[in-house]
Amino acid sequence: MKTPDTRAAARPRRLLFQKYFTALFVAVVVPLLANGASEAWFGYRDQREVLSQRLHAEARSAAGKIQGFLADITDQLQWTVQLPWRDGMDERHRFDVLRLMRQVPAVLEVTLVDGQGIERLHVSRVDPDVVDGGTDRNNDPAVLGARSGRIWYGPVSLYQGSEPHMTIAVAGAREINGVAIAVVNLKLIWDVIQAIHVGQSGDAFVLDRPGRLVAHPDISLVLRGEGDPSAARLKQLQQAAIAGGGETAEGIDAERRSVIAAMAPIPGPDWMAFVEQPAAEALTPIRAALWRTGLLLLAGALFAAMLAYLLARRMTGPIALLEKGAEQIGAGHFDHKIEIATGDELEGLARRFNEMAAELAISQERSARIARLKRFLAPQVAELVEGSDQETLLDSHRAEVVVIFCDLRGFTGFSGAAAPEEVMGLLQEYYEALGGIITHFEATLTCFMGDGVMLLLNAPVPCPDPALRGVEMGVEMQRSVQSLMAGWRARGHAIGFGVGLAKGPATVGRIGYEGRSDYTAIGSVVNLASRICAAAEDGQVLIDATVAAEVGNAFRLAPLGTRPLRGFAEAVPVFAVQPHDRDVVVLPAAK
């Protein structure tokens, strides 16, 4: 049964540590986590918003640059329709066109149509020029478009399935100025588009409304023309961007990178400029912020764990010390000191424990002493002696004492004949009866001698009227034992009881050795009392002259004359107490 006990004793301490640790850790970590998580979430949202805004700004900027490229061409084209088609102006028109082609390398060829819609001039960088071609271009969509909106952008077409070209037509301010139709090699937008960088590895590209790649930093992609799978992925990005409204689109770009893209419209030719940034790069600040938050949370959690561990240790350590101390004190080691210097309530508690141990030590010593005193003193007297710090009372001194002897008559014969159980049972009853009376009268018990008892009064604690008290006690003892003996006699045991008292000076004190001492009186009065007792018949309480003199009228005494007593040279006067007059003994109050 011991092992489970120690285990049960060990477990709660661990649990307390765990409880403290958990509570402290949770108290720090939960708010930290909640705060970190909310910050991470809001930070993420803000960063995504910032990213979206940045990419859209980049997209608008890219769209602006493409528009700038086109505006350069249309501005230059305007110069070719600045003058009307009148006689003698042909050379002037040609000159304007040549200058335009010198200025704008992207223009591959220019056709001028006069106010009547008749083709007047065709200048190309590659093909032979045509002057006064004379073709009616009135139904040419370029001419119609330019006439209705000043500037007309044709669809993107691929030269030999590769280079993207577009026709741009510009009408003059007056109809007579005609229309200039230019074929523009869109490959040259590359100069513009390749210069656009988004972040470290992000770039821009342009798609037309049907999703055909118009411009891309990787010119090969543009030149591959229709049906290229890489370009198809960009078309998917375009669809995602259109579907997403003003939001950024996520997808796979031509280089198979996972990207975040934003779109901005290019109104004139109805194109769309896209900027894209690899998701990994675009989200780097977000990821960094999340990592930072995570690491700080981890650091915070570790710090909290450390703090919780230290605090829990600080709290449970003293408690363990207290428990150990209590165990030691419980085992009777009252000199055990609990050393706790935490400066808080626990230190106070330890102090209380130590004080308690000291007091327990004192108390135990006291109760040990009382127990020793109780061997011969009545309990109340013992406590009185102990408490009053009058242990000097026990020191040997001469005192006027009343010595009381009592014993059974015919007991030796009885004990020889009767069964041991019966002998011991009888003695038990007998001593129980006497014990109560001895205690009551606060008599000092010096010794048992079989069925005989020697008692003292007025020593070690003085009492008033010791003689009267002794007589009263003797009478009471006689009465009590006599009532017991009625039963014994009924069982056929011929046993009697006699009491003898004497008063006189005697040396009183403790005799014995370490751990085993008795209190006794030595002097002739002891012998006298013993002899008087021996002289007493069953039912008699005999007293000497001194006692008789002191009892006075309190009891009726019957002088029995002098009796020769062994050990005494002269015969000694002896008196018998007549108990019948006083059936009820008024017991003096205990001190």
Added chain:
Amino acid sequence: MKSGHHNALLSPSRRRGLLASILAIVCLPRGIAAQSSAKLYRIGWVTAQRAASLAPYLDAFRTGLADLGYLEGRNLVIEYRYADDAIERVPELAAELARIPVDLLVAQGAAAFEIHGLSIPVVYGISADPVSAGFADSLARPRGNMTGLTFMAVEMNGKRLELLWEIIPELRRVAIIGNPEHPGSHLERGFSEATGQRLGLRIDYFPTRNRDELTAALIAMAEDPPQAISVLADGFAIQNRREIIDSAMSHGVPVISGWPIFAQSGAICTYGPRLTESYRRLAYYVDRILKGAKPADLPIERPTKFELAVNLKSAKALGITIPQSVEARADTVIE
């Protein structure tokens, strides 16, 4: 509330320091790796021409490579093979380069037509139309393990005659000097003759395969000078440009050709794609292929920039007034 917590843990400057050291730890090995893995590329350059005639274009090509981070002697080795006008030697030279081996082959001009059955990628710069040369299904779809760009020299011949016609009033007779062994030469001649017909010109064609034929041609022209000479630019012509031009000038005959180098040597004007630009562009193909792109994924590019060079000094010496319409277009004017 949390930022306070952070600041308590780490001061901002300390945090920056920490961040910097973390970055250093993260980035340093990558930097070292990049350095140690800097590959040495080896490319082959093969041409049917001689080294001297290609010097400016080779420079342009090397500049293009340098712009893309390829420097000879550092991370690039170029193995040069010149057939020295013996085009039949090209297959042998190309095979030799393939045995070295090289990562890819750059075939200049006509040499591209002579390279067959090599497993390494080929980047070419050719005058001819690659589709009709059988190099591609379309410009967007190069065939096999070859791609590159076209200088589009063929179409330009018509434009040159047009320019001559504009510069010289009453132009009726033009002589053309061309090397019939230069692939696509017949196309150039065809374009020239078609335009001449349209403009009402008489075209005399002088095939010049070698110096003997050239000398003969120059003598013939000296006896009966044409109104102008159009030189079909090829390696041979470039090589002998001074002799051609000096001879023509001495008889008061203006010369026109495709590449500006002729104008610099005294031709009255040249018109054609900006060749240096094209050679520079070849480096782009080299770069892409060295980085793992398949030649078939790199469409064939045509020149986008054209160059008109006018030599006013020669014009003045010949008593020719360059019309304003031509001068206004000139990208380069030599005075």
